[in-house]
Amino acid sequence: MNELHPREIRGFRLFDGLLDADMQAAIVEDVRRVIRAAPLFVPVTPRGKPMSVRMTGAGRLGWVTDRGGYRYDERHPAGGAWPAIPDRILSVWREVVPEARDPECCLVNWYDPAARMGLHQDRDEADLTQPVVSISLGDDALFRIGNQTRGGSTESLWLRSGDVLVMAGDARLRYHGVDRIAVGTSTLLGAPGRINLTLRVVT
Numbered sequence: 001m002n003e004l005h006p007r008e009i010r011g012f013r014l015f016d017g018l019l020d021a022d023m024q025a026a027i028v029e030d031v032r033r034v035i036r037a038a039p040l041f042v043p044v045t046p047r048g049k050p051m052s053v054r055m056t057g058a059g060r061l062g063w064v065t066d067r068g069g070y071r072y073d074e075r076h077p078a079g080g081a082w083p084a085i086p087d088r089i090l091s092v093w094r095e096v097v098p099e100a101r102d103p104e105c106c107l108v109n110w111y112d113p114a115a116r117m118g119l120h121q122d123r124d125e126a127d128l129t130q131p132v133v134s135i136s137l138g139d140d141a142l143f144r145i146g147n148q149t150r151g152g153s154t155e156s157l158w159l160r161s162g163d164v165l166v167m168a169g170d171a172r173l174r175y176h177g178v179d180r181i182a183v184g185t186s187t188l189l190g191a192p193g194r195i196n197l198t199l200r201v202v203t
């Protein structure tokens with residue numbers, strides 16, 4: 001991993017290019033193994049709208065959404081347990097948030113070129129003093145950061161392959177989302193698109 005020099009944007013800590021090319025490629029292989037064990041699925045909002053990202057997860061608990069609501073579940077929607085969080089991904093968490101408990105969920109988001117994610121808070125976790133760590137792989141994403149409540153001004157930045165973002169402390173409940181993917185900005189995945197991993201302590 002490269003050196004740790006985060007910059008701060010609205011309380012989010014961004015480690016630009018923390019993961020070097022070898023580490024990114026190895027994590028992509030880890031994610032492919034996770035997807036083989038727990039296939040990507042189409043998440044549906046509680047109102048019945050399919051989200052544009054495809055999702056899966058690793059860890060004791062996975063984040064799911066359907067007509068039954070947003071929640072963590074011990075089982076993938078197809079019924080099986082989630083695979084373990086790969087050690088390499090855990091090592092990134094331990095490097096950037098050494099004070100935190102180990103994560104219980106690694107949510108995998110797959111963005112095809114048209115996918116996006118609306119502004120939202122991550123608030124389905126029991127202990128909001130624990131951070132969320134996000135890892136970006138593949139094409140660049142235009143990431144938008146808002147406030148602790150809906151509305152108000154927002155600030156955007158590009159998340160690039162190998163970037164690691166920490167949402168913690170006062171920034172833990174800031175609204176955030178992805179406006180678009182810039183196709184062709186990375187060759188890591190061998191195809192257009194982006195993988196985002198978010199690591200969370202759930203209980």
Ligand SMILES: O=C(O)CCC(=O)C(=O)O
Nearest residue numbers: 109122134176178196198
């Ligand atoms: O894809 C990203 O960078 C953000 C993902 C996210 O906000 C989430 O999974 O809650």
